[in-house]
Amino acid sequence: MSAPPTVFHDLDHYVAVPRLSGLALSPDGRRLVTTVATLNRKGTGYSSAVWEVDPTGERPAHRLTRSAKGETGAAFGAGGDLYFTSARPDPDAEEDEPRAALWLIPAHGGEARVVLGRPGGVDAVTCAPDADVVLVTAAVLPGAVDEEQDARLVAARKEAGVEAILHSGYPVRFWDHDLGPARPHVFVLEEGAAGPAEGEAEATDAEDEAPAPLPGTLDRTAPHRLRRLTGDLALPLHEPHPVLSPDGTFALLAVPVPMARAEQRSALVRIDVASGERHTLLDLEGTEVDSGPVSPDGTRAVVVTDRVTTPTDPPHPRLHLMDTTTGETTPLAPDWDAWPTPAAWTPDGSAVLALADQDGRRPVFRIEVATGEVTQLTHDDDAWSELVVDPEGRVAYGLRSSYLFPSEPARLDLETGEVTALPGPVERPAVPGRLEDVGTTAEDGTRVRGWLALPEGDAPAEGHPLLLWIHGGPLGSWNAWSWRWNPWILVAQGYAVLLPDPALSTGYGQDFIQRGWGAWGEAPYTDLMAITDAVVARDDVDASRTAAMGGSFGGYMANWVAGHTDRFRAIVTHASLWELEGFGPTTDAAFYWQREMTPQMSLANSPHRFVEQIVTPMLVIHGDKDYRVPIGEGLRLWYELLSRSGLPAGEDGSTVHRFLYFPAENHWILSPQHAKIWYAVVCAFLAEHVLGKEPRELPPVLGLTAPAEDAKG
Template sequence: MATGPTTPFHDLDHVNALPRVSGLAMSPDGARLVTTVATPSSDGTAFRAALWEVDPTGERPAVRLTRSAKGEAGAAFDGDGDLYFTSARPDPDGEGDGEPRPALWLLPRAGGEARVVLSRPGGVSSVHAASAAPAVFVMADLMPGASSEDDDAALREERSKAGISAILHDGYPIRFWDHDLGPGQPHLHAVRPVRPRRGDAAAPGTVDRAASELRDLTPGVGPALLHASPQVAPDGSFVLVGSQREVGAADSCSELVRVDVRTRRRRVLATSPDAEYFPGPVSPDGARAVVGVETRSTPLEAPRVSLAVVDLASGDLAPLAPDFDRWPIPLAWFPDGRSVLVVAADDGRAPLFRVEVATGAVTRLTDDDAAYSAACVHPDGGTVFGVRSSYGFPPEVVRVDVASGEVARLEGPAERPRLPGRLVEVETTAADGVRVRAWLALPRGANRTNPAPLVLWIHGGPLGSWNEWSWRWLPWNLVAEGYAVLLPDPRLSVGYGQDFVQRGWGRWGSEPYTDLMAVTDAAEARPDVDETRTAAMGGSFGGYMANWVAGHTDRFRAIVTHASLWALDAFGPTTDAAHYWQREMTPEMSVANSPHLHVGEIVTPMLVVHGDKDYRVPIGEGLRLWYDLLARSGRPAAADGSTDHRFLYFPDENHWILSPQHARVWYETVLGFLSRHVLGTERPQARGLGLEPPSDSSDAGVPG
């Protein structure tokens, strides 16, 4: 156990209690900023979010706007400055029968308490609003056989009363990440305020936004809006969505569709069998939109992500900054309509960039060691507000001066927690001459005379990067225990150019693996790192790499593999996105890169972690890995069944371990496994697993 000053990361319950900031919404006049802050529920078994207002000037402290046991999400301002959000909190004016579903709520600009705008049996998935008009839209499921809200309610009641949970599918996919799809199908709806009748309390001719109804803008669309990501025109006259179009057996691609609000006419603006189109923000004059374009990968060609501008009258699509060798995500237009704000991973960061529409010129706006998200542009065009984080600090709301690039942290709802160490960079050159870099989190006191044991932590994706704070993969919990944690970006990572991705494509066990070993060598060469006490771990693709590492080297004393791919021949057809996997590897590639074929070479103790509700990497991968370790590995179970391997199984968790109490068990179990095999010491077992006596136990009454 590490000694010295304590931080929140020295106590996992304290880590769970840290406020978690995400998302940002700005009022049309730029005077208000609203973010979401999640904290543990009163019983400590879930995280609940609340809306907080942050002062754009940075002068006043943040103010909490909402409070409920169910929490709130999805803040959006309409053109009048009213704030909408979704919540399953009980309606104070309702009867309170049954389990509430997320409803649409309104917090008026003029003040007062939040009130329900719209409640329906199927709930509301998300809310989207126009920036220059009082127009509000929601995504909400409708039963396939329903042609009205009344039909939908009747079908849901019939299903509930009959106790039926079965779902009949006629297409693909049927699952997505952590939830089953159907029987409801996503639709885009306009929220129509109901005008009071003569004699009602409200003044005649006014709009009572506490009473609204839905107008389905996408009847008969089926399951096509699974990944719609609506973008509303400033005047609310139309909405852009990504709509799934079938392109073959059990496969689809995303095309760009314009939905006219008045006529409900749907017009396809961009479609191709070779690319996916993702709607981005609409220009201030409503004439253009910036679009995300991703080429459809093949086993030989990695996807490419770029930008385009679509003329919303003609449908003409023009590439935007085609020579920008990063993967940009469009966030907002500048008020003059001449440039677009984007974010893109870049060398272990994710800065903000300004892209000129006429020339494609790209200007980097931020130079700090941070990753930005959820950014918006002030109406004056000279200021950008956003959420930033890094592995040096969790998400926080900031103000960026466009001209100077100066970044100011605003008075937010959460302070930066004190870290148990420091963050440095490590880099090396691979055998083929390619630069490979990583973040290295070092504990306080690590030096030449007191080198820290090393944990190699491999990111998921694989098209990702260790560039922003993650509450799920938090190295500081390990640093607080005295470990140095290496966070590398091997081949396939984004932020290093297209060629960096391409060189690892379809070659998971080749360059990505050798990159990891090379940068680990570089870290171990440091005098403040103990190369004799090391471990490796990762989740999802990182778990795949952990499995591959286990079968190809014995340099590590312990390996932790979470939600990991094990036998690629079985994984491909059973994941929730088998159609994508078919474009990722040929059967021959799957054989060449499958970790399970090297199980006989595994001699390192392994901790396997898997959630039963994981649909992206199905539980079968974890079950097969566990059996193979015990029966066929180079370190199998003994004749009496004893083994150094462990399997931490979560029946109610999915690809991510989300609940606070299970996150604590995850870290306690990982730390215990590492302590035993890397440090040679024993830690108490995770609380709640039933493996330790209760903390208040005594010998009283126990037979002698």
């Protein structure tokens, strides 16, 4: 008897599975919250709610918030109040179009209420664990010196129907949205009615007077206002992430530093929260800087430094301990060949917990501050994230996932390494198969590995058809669950899905990245072919029925594969780079691209040069709002496939190539109704060309077939 179908056998069920993200722990360690996104009633988006998870694992998770607009960015204040942002309507205000506001659920319980609302909205909240200090990130129009002026300007643009943006610098886009005219700033939340006093100290009449010190305790029932901490920066901030000291007296913030000709890097500043005084702690030529957590006593912080890349030097992030007063640094674990992300200090200040990709996983590590000794704490096949430490220092909590299950909360014993799953808000979905760790040796002797997802049960006599799925980045790894790039939907269709980590992948050491830096068409390509060769040699895989697929860099590599081999029956390329010289100046961070490849490298590694060699049917997918890989790449690829590829068109001009275009989507296809279309078209394309089936009926909403007759009435 065959196994019952799973959610991966039905796209309607798949997109409806709740999705968990984020984790926050109260300062006393007694409360743990996360957010869960669920499909809205129309099936056209997701709405997030805050849920509480029992840290002891004894009680089931329960829901704290409920609204159609959803809630995000949950954070606990020092007294246990729970903050979050939401665009839900304020019952005490009259708003035609509610914007995201700062909300609060009191520590003692009760209804959520608005702490702060503003026409420009609120983006994020950061709280100090040991003091009642709250920072807010929000956008302000550059012509406004205070909140009152900003409100008037926001209203004027809205009433006039103006969306134009006049830029004076670079960049102007990021991933899927335009930058400006409003610019993100960091504010401190204070008691007091809104008005001109909300502006920066520099913009007030009393320029020489420092703002009043922060009160010891904020009255949550009183009116609140914002005081800006980030005025007069050389360049606008973008998605700022302030790191507060535990006592709330200062914040560390990475800020952009201008370089020559529309380039920038980052430096680290310290901001005194009470006075607003700001000074630079770490600004190193040729170096990017970002802050990790501040030590419990506030004297040190873990910082991550990385060199500004060049065509010969890839990123190489390093950990340092920094004196939070002087900015002096000392290396931390300098011999550790990993790309670590510092997550938290232990409460006694003796060690730092960090996460790092490793061999297709993302374990938790402990770094001794005194010696730099690194100890791996988790040894499962999981990728950990959102790590927080209990105030007593005995346990940590985090989200973990793998390609066997999506993110779920877990408790980690920091002494024994024991991992305990916590009762979470979402039940783990059953997957329709099994996962194996596979590998081979590349032509230069380097080990190359990946995951192979296989259907449950015995393989057919001819073996499973194989889909080679290439990850994006390219600096990344197939190590954590992805709702957008999920192999189990294809496994449910009978495919074996290979998820390899070729050169440029993280988690295998710096030399592994160096092998492919500035040479995308070399080691990354030969690594992919080598591990594909190893997998198709298995008895349970059919070497004659294979396809390749990828998105972003994976789409680039799919294009490169198409022009360099005819071994695959079909190729799917999503959000892909095609002509690198044209891509470079039009991507949202052109200066970064110029650091990676010289014009000669770009030409040598550009897939468009090999269009005449493409004889494999290709499905091209692109979203118009993709600013990382602009739509021009997809348009040129599509035109040149039809006009120049080695796969001739029919007498009537018809072609086996297809172009799936999403006018309103970005680098990723995020809307659930469009995600269903994406998977349906991909599965149909592969079924026709890899499995040799008759063309599958596509969703009627594409307008290509007549829908079933409406039976209503």
